[in-house]
Amino acid sequence: MTGVRTALAAxxxxxxxxxxxxxxxxxxxxxxxxxxxxxxxxCHTDQASLSWPGPLVLxxxxxxxxxxxxxxxTPLRIGQxxxxxxxIPCGQCPQCTRGRGSLxxxxxxxxxTPGSSRAAPGHTRxxxxxxxxxxxxxxFSEYTLVRAEALTLLPDGLAPEQACILGCGVMTGVGAxxxxxxxxxxxxxxxxxxxxxxxxxxxxxxxxxxxTIIAIDxxxxxxxxxxELGATHSxxxxxxxxxxxxxxxxxxxxxxxxxxxxxxxxxxxxxxAFLPLRFARNGGNAIQLxxxxxxxxxxxxxxxxxxxxxxxxxxxxLPERDFPRLLDWAQRGELQLGSMVTHRYxxxxxxxxLDDMLVGxxxxxxxxxxxxx
Numbered sequence: 001m002t003g004v005r006t007a008l009a010a011x012x013x014x015x016x017x018x019x020x021x022x023x024x025x026x027x028x029x030x031x032x033x034x035x036x037x038x039x040x041x042x043c044h045t046d047q048a049s050l051s052w053p054g055p056l057v058l059x060x061x062x063x064x065x066x067x068x069x070x071x072x073x074t075p076l077r078i079g080q081x082x083x084x085x086x087x088i089p090c091g092q093c094p095q096c097t098r099g100r101g102s103l104x105x106x107x108x109x110x111x112x113t114p115g116s117s118r119a120a121p122g123h124t125r126x127x128x129x130x131x132x133x134x135x136x137x138x139x140f141s142e143y144t145l146v147r148a149e150a151l152t153l154l155p156d157g158l159a160p161e162q163a164c165i166l167g168c169g170v171m172t173g174v175g176a177x178x179x180x181x182x183x184x185x186x187x188x189x190x191x192x193x194x195x196x197x198x199x200x201x202x203x204x205x206x207x208x209x210x211x212t213i214i215a216i217d218x219x220x221x222x223x224x225x226x227x228e229l230g231a232t233h234s235x236x237x238x239x240x241x242x243x244x245x246x247x248x249x250x251x252x253x254x255x256x257x258x259x260x261x262x263x264x265x266x267x268x269x270x271x272x273a274f275l276p277l278r279f280a281r282n283g284g285n286a287i288q289l290x291x292x293x294x295x296x297x298x299x300x301x302x303x304x305x306x307x308x309x310x311x312x313x314x315x316x317x318l319p320e321r322d323f324p325r326l327l328d329w330a331q332r333g334e335l336q337l338g339s340m341v342t343h344r345y346x347x348x349x350x351x352x353x354l355d356d357m358l359v360g361x362x363x364x365x366x367x368x369x370x371x372x373x
Contacts, residue, residue, distance in 0.1 A: 003027060005034070005067075009141035010350050011126060012134075014054025020348060023057065024125045025143040028070035032119050033148050035064040035082060038160035040139040042345075042353045042365040043168050043196070044268045044290070049134050056132055057124060059367075060086050062139030063154060063164040073148045081160065082151040083327075084144070085167050086135035087317045088117040102314045107136075119145045139164075140350060142369055152323045155331055161344065161366045162337035165196065166326050168314070169364065170337070172289060173200025173266065175315015175322060177208055181262045181285045185209030188260040190251050190279045191231075193267035194222035195357075196364040197289050199229055199340055201264045206230030207334065214254050216247065225363055229336055248278045259284060270294040277302040277309060287312065340364045 009023045028034045041061030049058055062084040066076055076082070089101030093111055096104050105111035118136040123145045125131060138144050154163050173196075177183050189205040191198045194217040205213045206229070215226030215234045223234040235250050252259045261284050263276035268290040276286035277298075282305040289312075303309060315322075329335035343362040345353045347369065356362040 005143045007142035008347060009138065010058045010347065011131070012050045012052065012054045012056045012058050014052060014056070016050045018050060018058060018350070020350075021126065023131065023141060025141075025145050026123050026125075028068050028073070028145055029120045029123075030071045031073060031148055032070040032123070032145055033066055033073055033076055033151060034068040034143060034145045035062075035084065035151070036067045036143055037062050037064040037139055037141065037369050038081075039063050039164040039369065040367040041165040041167065041169060042357050042362070042367065044357065045168070046134075046140075047354055047358065052134070055126060056134055057138030057141050057144075058134050059140030060135035060137050061164050061167045061169065062137060062144070063160040063167075064144075066151075067143065069148075076148060076151060076153075081154040083154055083163050083167055083323065084137050084139060084146065085150055085152060085317075085319050085323065086137050087314050087319060088136070088147055088149045089319065090117070099318070100316075101319070102317045117147060117150075119147060140347065140367065142347075152319060152327075155327055158327065158330055159338075161341055161368060162330065163327075164366060165337060165340065165364050166323065166330070169196040170200045170326065170335070170340075171317050171322060172315045173197045173202075174204035174207070174326065174335070175317055176264060176287055176289050176312055177201050177204030177262070179316035179322070180310060180312040181287055183208040183210055183262055186211040187262065188212035188214070188255050190214040190216060190255070190260045190263045190276070191226070192216045192263070192265045192272060192275060192279075193290065194219075194226045194363075195266060195360065196340060198264070198266035199225060199363060201266060201289065202226050202230050203335055207329065212254060212260070214251055214260065216251065219360055222360065222363070225339070228339060244275060244278070251279045255279070255281060258282070261285070262287070264289055266290050270296045274298045274302060274309075277307055280307050282306060284308075285310070341366050344368050
């Protein structure tokens with residue numbers, strides 16, 4: 001079970017394109033685990049990663065089965081099902097010691113913290129050359145090799161196609177509500193954009209006991225999903241409301257005329273990045289979840305008075321704290337994952353999966369690999 005494995009993988013070329021090709025995945029070294037992927041989630045970041053320096057094995061949400069373990073790995077065993085997580089806190093750097101593990105300097109390659117969050121150099125090879133993996137995971141591949149700290153055991157009964165989306169989109173949305181904004185029972189929340197991350201934020205607001213949860217999107221189908229997952233109100237944005245004045249007035253009215261306590265943006269549209277500031281009450285939170293790139297213009301008075309604007313990373317994730325509770329909520333049905341996964345694909349259908357995501361046809365798409373042995 002420990003020899004080199006040949007795997008079909010999606011390889012980004014760094015110029016906006018990808019191809020499916022064979023890669024060789026080495027046996028795990030000390031502290032490493034080789035995982036056979038069962039399911040991988042599709043995320044807007046995967047589209048963005050097509051333009052990152054290539055070649056690169058794509059994908060960063062995944063669930064699979066432990067296929068081989070390296071020396072020093074405990075308590076993971078061959079055959080266990082695991083969730084892959086790209087934030088791998090070292091526990092020692094200045095960010096980790098102040099409780100900001102999602103900003104771990106080892107994971108992000110800054111500072112002087114020794115060690116690495118990636119598997120050993122050369123662990124994956126393509127056409128005879130070493131190749132990196134997106135977020136040190138590369139889940140659009142039949143096999144991956146990762147640090148043991150990147151894995152969380154999955155409970156029995158949770159389908160891999162549901163579990164895999166926890167590793168980025170769900171964690172980002174739910175975590176932003178609970179960990180970053182600190183939404184309290186009875187407070188008001190507005191979520192702009194009801195794709196995978198936005199729907200996760202809506203569920204996070206429901207879990208927090210928010211009294212008013214406003215879903216905002218142009219698509220009625222997306223708003224219907226949001227209502228099913230916990231939105232108490234929905235507002236359909238109009239294409240002819242270029243200034244967003246009508247939308248802002250509707251949302252603020254639902255916030256008792258003063259605006260909402262917490263407003264989240266999850267559209268990945270740079271021009272909308274600052275719009276939550278207009279939804280938020282004085283002293284409220286405006287949080288950008290989508291990680292938009294590019295340029296956007298802000299109207300500085302929108303930051304008044306005492307509003308807080310944040311662009312948090314990964315919902316402030318601390319894996320040892322957050323994944324056990326997400327898994328527990330999912331098992332109890334309090335965090336609904338099955339209804340978020342609207343489309344399923346095989347790896348050769350990856351382009352179609354990305355296209356469906358970009359046009360809003362899917363809430364959350366998942367790549368399914370071979371059935372579990």
